[in-house]
Amino acid sequence: MKVAISLNINGEEYHLNVEPQRTLLDAIREDIGLTGTKKGCDSGDCGACTIILDGEPVNSCIVLAVDANGKQITTIEGLAANGTLHPLQDAFVQHGAVQCGFCTPGMVLAAKALLDKKPNPTEQEIREGMVGNLCRCTGYAKIIEAVKSVSAANSVSGA
Amino acid sequence: MSFTIVGKSLPRVDGLEKVTGTAVYTGDMKLPGMLVGKVLRSPYAHAKIVKIDTSKAKSLPGVKSVLTYADTPKILWNSAGFPPSQGAILVEDQYILTDKPRFAGDAVAAVAAVDEDTAMTALELIEVEYEVLPAVFDAREAMKAGAPLLHSAGQNLAGFIPIDIGDIEQGFRDADYIFEDRYVTHKVNQASLEPCGVSIASFDVNGRLTLWTSTQMPHLVRAIVAKSLGMAVGKVRLIKPHVGGGFGSRLGAVNEPISALLARKSGRPVKLQYTREEAFQATESRHPITFELKTGVKKDGTFTARQMKAYINAGAYATHTPSFAGPVAGWFLAMYKCPNIKYEGYSVYTNTAPTGAFRGYGNPQVVFAVESQLDEIARTIGMDPRELTLKNHPCKGEVWVWSNWEIENCGLEEAVSKGADSIGWEEKRGKAQGSSPNKKRGVGMGYMMHVSGARPMLHETASAIIKFNQDGSANLIYSSSDCGQGSSTVLSQIAAEELGIPFENVIITKEADTDVAPFDIGSHASRQIYSGGNAVRLAARQAKAKLLEQAAQMLEVGVDQLEVRDGTVLVKENPGKNLPVAEVVYQALYGKHGHEIMGMSSTEPPGNPPVYAAQFAEVEVDTQTGEVTVIKLVAAHDTGTAINPASVEGQIQGALQQGMGYALTEEVMLDQATGRILNPDFTDYKLLTTMDMPEIEAIIVQAASTSGPFGAKSIGESGLVPTAAAIANAIYDAVGVRVKELPITTEKVLALLREKEGT
Numbered sequence: 001m002k003v004a005i006s007l008n009i010n011g012e013e014y015h016l017n018v019e020p021q022r023t024l025l026d027a028i029r030e031d032i033g034l035t036g037t038k039k040g041c042d043s044g045d046c047g048a049c050t051i052i053l054d055g056e057p058v059n060s061c062i063v064l065a066v067d068a069n070g071k072q073i074t075t076i077e078g079l080a081a082n083g084t085l086h087p088l089q090d091a092f093v094q095h096g097a098v099q100c101g102f103c104t105p106g107m108v109l110a111a112k113a114l115l116d117k118k119p120n121p122t123e124q125e126i127r128e129g130m131v132g133n134l135c136r137c138t139g140y141a142k143i144i145e146a147v148k149s150v151s152a153a154n155s156v157s158g159a
Numbered sequence: 160m161s162f163t164i165v166g167k168s169l170p171r172v173d174g175l176e177k178v179t180g181t182a183v184y185t186g187d188m189k190l191p192g193m194l195v196g197k198v199l200r201s202p203y204a205h206a207k208i209v210k211i212d213t214s215k216a217k218s219l220p221g222v223k224s225v226l227t228y229a230d231t232p233k234i235l236w237n238s239a240g241f242p243p244s245q246g247a248i249l250v251e252d253q254y255i256l257t258d259k260p261r262f263a264g265d266a267v268a269a270v271a272a273v274d275e276d277t278a279m280t281a282l283e284l285i286e287v288e289y290e291v292l293p294a295v296f297d298a299r300e301a302m303k304a305g306a307p308l309l310h311s312a313g314q315n316l317a318g319f320i321p322i323d324i325g326d327i328e329q330g331f332r333d334a335d336y337i338f339e340d341r342y343v344t345h346k347v348n349q350a351s352l353e354p355c356g357v358s359i360a361s362f363d364v365n366g367r368l369t370l371w372t373s374t375q376m377p378h379l380v381r382a383i384v385a386k387s388l389g390m391a392v393g394k395v396r397l398i399k400p401h402v403g404g405g406f407g408s409r410l411g412a413v414n415e416p417i418s419a420l421l422a423r424k425s426g427r428p429v430k431l432q433y434t435r436e437e438a439f440q441a442t443e444s445r446h447p448i449t450f451e452l453k454t455g456v457k458k459d460g461t462f463t464a465r466q467m468k469a470y471i472n473a474g475a476y477a478t479h480t481p482s483f484a485g486p487v488a489g490w491f492l493a494m495y496k497c498p499n500i501k502y503e504g505y506s507v508y509t510n511t512a513p514t515g516a517f518r519g520y521g522n523p524q525v526v527f528a529v530e531s532q533l534d535e536i537a538r539t540i541g542m543d544p545r546e547l548t549l550k551n552h553p554c555k556g557e558v559w560v561w562s563n564w565e566i567e568n569c570g571l572e573e574a575v576s577k578g579a580d581s582i583g584w585e586e587k588r589g590k591a592q593g594s595s596p597n598k599k600r601g602v603g604m605g606y607m608m609h610v611s612g613a614r615p616m617l618h619e620t621a622s623a624i625i626k627f628n629q630d631g632s633a634n635l636i637y638s639s640s641d642c643g644q645g646s647s648t649v650l651s652q653i654a655a656e657e658l659g660i661p662f663e664n665v666i667i668t669k670e671a672d673t674d675v676a677p678f679d680i681g682s683h684a685s686r687q688i689y690s691g692g693n694a695v696r697l698a699a700r701q702a703k704a705k706l707l708e709q710a711a712q713m714l715e716v717g718v719d720q721l722e723v724r725d726g727t728v729l730v731k732e733n734p735g736k737n738l739p740v741a742e743v744v745y746q747a748l749y750g751k752h753g754h755e756i757m758g759m760s761s762t763e764p765p766g767n768p769p770v771y772a773a774q775f776a777e778v779e780v781d782t783q784t785g786e787v788t789v790i791k792l793v794a795a796h797d798t799g800t801a802i803n804p805a806s807v808e809g810q811i812q813g814a815l816q817q818g819m820g821y822a823l824t825e826e827v828m829l830d831q832a833t834g835r836i837l838n839p840d841f842t843d844y845k846l847l848t849t850m851d852m853p854e855i856e857a858i859i860v861q862a863a864s865t866s867g868p869f870g871a872k873s874i875g876e877s878g879l880v881p882t883a884a885a886i887a888n889a890i891y892d893a894v895g896v897r898v899k900e901l902p903i904t905t906e907k908v909l910a911l912l913r914e915k916e917g918t
Binding site: 029033034035036037038039040041042043045046048075076077079080085089090092093094095096098099100101102103104105108126127128130131132133134135136137138139140141142143144 | 168170171173174175176177178179180181182183184186187189349350351352353354401402403404406434435642643644645805806808809812813814815816817840841842846848849850852855
């Protein structure tokens with residue numbers, strides 16, 4: 001029996017009718033067609049499906065779409081504003097933190113969620129904040145560098 | 160020689176689309192009328208299907224096709240993505256769907272339905288009656304008389320490679336010391352973030368098949384799919400969009416034959432996307448190999464005899480294994496000089512998921528065994544392992560046993576020296592200091608050699624087309640098999656440097672399309688830059704020559720007076736006399752004799768310059784619990800010219816995560832009663848996270864090749880080859896115990912520590 005829900009994604013309202021067991025990930029990817037959020041395991045282990053839900057980074061594959069009704073969702077597509085990259089996105093590209101790119105949307109959002117709460121984290125805090133995001137290409141090294149560089153810019157600008 | 164683009168850590172050409180989520184991977188695509196495919200898998204490791212009834216599944220509304228073995232073309236094929244070269248032993252023993260499952264997870268039926276839920280319900284409605292057969296999971300057990308047989312030959316031995324050089328028995332008689340050890344390596348999964356196995360198949364009204372798939376080998380997989388379906392190759396078009404990592408898991412056909420068969424039978428496009436569980440259960444992983452290693456050495460560290468027996472677990476189907484056994488021998492033979500070498504490699508079928516290609520292709524296994532033993536040898540004869548390795552490795556100018564070609568260059572001395580400095584070898588080796596009374600630290604080293612391409616065993620064909628646009632930019636048409644390693648970017652750098660135009664003005668085809676891009680073998684054997692770059696450079700040279708011809712006419716000078724720099728054609732001796740490339744191209748297109756300025760190349764590179772590396776590990780071992788903490792990993796790699804240093808570094812850093820996981824935490828665990836994988840998920844298959852990775856340092860040594868583009872060699876696979884050995888050797892340095900069976904778990908270390916205490 002489908003349920004009518006309303007998802008606010010990147011500032012836009014989407015009205016859907018979903019089965020109660022539909023995951024938020026599947027609703028975003030299949031019903032709405034925003035495919036930037038990736039499915040890496042569908043069991044809440046890898047973080048490729050990370051989105052920001054009411055300010056918290058979550059694995060959308062283990063959130064029910066019905067439970068996201070009325071909440072604020074940010075996906076990777078919502079980061080760049082008017083064609084300008086978010087500083088994290090730019091940093092990832094400049095620091096060589098992107099290889100296959102499959103973990104990237106989740107990584108960027110996890111980093112954003114972290115920096116939104118803690119603009120100047122230590123390296124250890126960055127590693128802790130992103131421990132839920134697996135990567136098989138980079139060994140995380142340049143990802144951490146990229147996040148650090150934005151953190152450093154934050155401290156310079158007094159963010 | 161100084162370059163303007165080669166040698167620069169330029170940002171990836173596909174970075175922007177990946178950070179914005181606009182990069183399209185196969186699983187992101189939807190076609191009109193597309194169905195969802197699902198596969199029914201045998202729960203038994205070995206069985207015969209007595210009866211299979213699909214009638215209920217077929218009559219479920221929304222189900223458009225249900226297939227079993229009866230529906231498959233009776234054509235045997237092999238999934239491995241190899242050209243049919245001399246060195247390729249392609250045993251064809253697979254059908255698209257089977258009536259005799261040979262591993263738990265083997266595909267026995269497939270459905271295509273209007274959505275995923277319907278497809279999964281349909282699977283449940285397929286009724287299968289199995290006659291369960293005895294199964295065998297261990298290679299050595301499978302070789303014994305009376306073991307359950309998997310295929311029609313009277314034995315489970317899929318292949319045997321014997322190699323005899325010199326006189327091994329005399330070699331052992333000449334030795335001052337003999338070392339004899341058994342090393343066991345295990346099954347690990349490539350675990351790319353994009354689960355392995357995603358393809359979309361669509362037949363058009365002309366009977367032509369188009370496949371979109373995450374693959375490493377566009378042209379070869381096209382041919383395999385054509386064969387499996389009994390189609391002419393020209394009737395198949397394969398397109399590779401962005402791929403979320405390969406590491407060898409996509410080095411051949413994965414599920415394309417199934418999606419294609421479903422598309423053919425249903426008359427509609429079908430997307431077949433494996434879950435993470437299926438990626439673990441049913442795609443090809445690393446070969447478990449058991450080694451018996453016997454080495455004879457003189458007091459002065461000269462090897463007099465090197466002997467290896469390798470028992471290679473092929474899994475249920477041949478795939479790569481009969482060919483793979485050759486490189487296993489090769490890695491062993493080629494890494495140290497010795498006049499007497501004996502190798503016996505047994506490839507054995509077992510009722511486990513088929514093994515295939517995983518970064519390093521047998522080298523990580525071999526090096527774990529050889530370099531663990533080398534550390535023992537060094538200690539026994541009282542020599543530093545650095546010295547022992549440097550004394551016995553094949554050097555520049557010598558003939559490399561792997562290829563029978565002369566080694567073009569060797570940066571190992573520099574790698575060992577820099578790596579040892581960085582880890583603090585002199586200060587830390589043999590000291591067993593710890594951060595607290597129960598903890599001990601140690602340092603260890605591992606050395607390796609690897610290839611740049613697969614010559615001479617396999618063809619190294621690569622092709623490229625370059626065509627100039629009237630704005631001065633150039634299209635580089637290439638069968639891109641970039642799975643994240645960054646080859647598209649580096650090949651663009653090579654083209655830009657050779658052409659003399661800005662890097663941003665080279666537009667490479669990021670998707671591979673076999674209808675458009677000329678033949679390339681694909682991404683394997685660390686070949687994209689050495690072989691692909693070679694073809695790109697030659698195509699660029701040809702295009703540039705035609706550009707200069709046109710410019711020479713326009714400027715009224717001789718061709719050899721001209722050069723191209725930063726998008727301008729100029730007279731070398733008089734740079735004020737010049738033309739923008741754009742203008743030259745425009746005149747070529749629309750001037751007196753309209754033609755496009757193009758260059759083309761399809762060729763194999765001249766050689767196979769080996770790469771070298773020395774990796775160093777510092778570990779701390781808790782003597783009360785056996786827990787191993789890696790403090791630091793230093794990876795010093797001779798890669799030849801690093802065309803994009805950040806990319807080379809990124810490859811090493813990523814490989815270290817895989818190498819350390821291989822050493823310590825990753826293991827595909829099998830239920831010994833049923834043959835089912837116990838941990839087909841990331842909860843229990845332990846990939847290292849941001850918190851697990853230690854301090855790592857990648858050191859790039861650039862001992863340029865003479866035959867590679869701008870002196871390049873390779874890096875793709877090397878980064879994880881010696882890591883496990885370095886860690887194992889560091890553990891021994893710390894606490895004096897040696898785990899010879901991967902992974903090196905806390906339990907194994909603790910057991911050895913207790914045993915040592917008891918003596």
